[in-house]
Amino acid sequence: MSTRAETVEFLTDQLSALPTIRSRKMFGEYCLYCDDKPVAFVCDDELFVKPTDAGREYLGDPDEAPAYPGSKLYFRVSGDRWEDREWLTALIDLTAAALPAPKPKKPRK
Template structure:
């Protein structure tokens, strides 16, 4: 089915209180970034948060599910929790705080001249 653009617009708006929130379309679905760290995926209009001990403590007893067939388990956050801007922002902020900074990408090699 794929995630609708409206879903991502809503989530990014809900998280607008955090600096450096953005989404990126990937393979028909979306990755959600906070401070250049991938903190979640949105697949088939469902939100899947990267699992961390801090996130587990914040949520309490998270529902765990694969974001896509063959993926590892993530914390699935239901749509009714999306309405609570403060709670959702807190979860994303808590998750981003404990994730490692991504390694810098290597520059692409120059293509040989013909």
């Protein structure tokens, strides 16, 4: 089962206070980017945030699960938390701040 576009539209709308939030479709699922950093995946209409120490502290006792078969563990954010725009925005913002800057792309030949 793949993620519905409406799910990603809802999440990006909830995160619209972050000016650099964007999504990209990947293999029927989606990746959410903030400051050009991949911060979360939306798989099967579920939100999986990249694990960071700051995110773990913010969440307290996070629900950890693979985003897709064979993936490492991510913080699964239940759908009822998506409604809290400020809470969700803070989680994604602190996750982006904790991740390293993206590597510069190599020029094409």
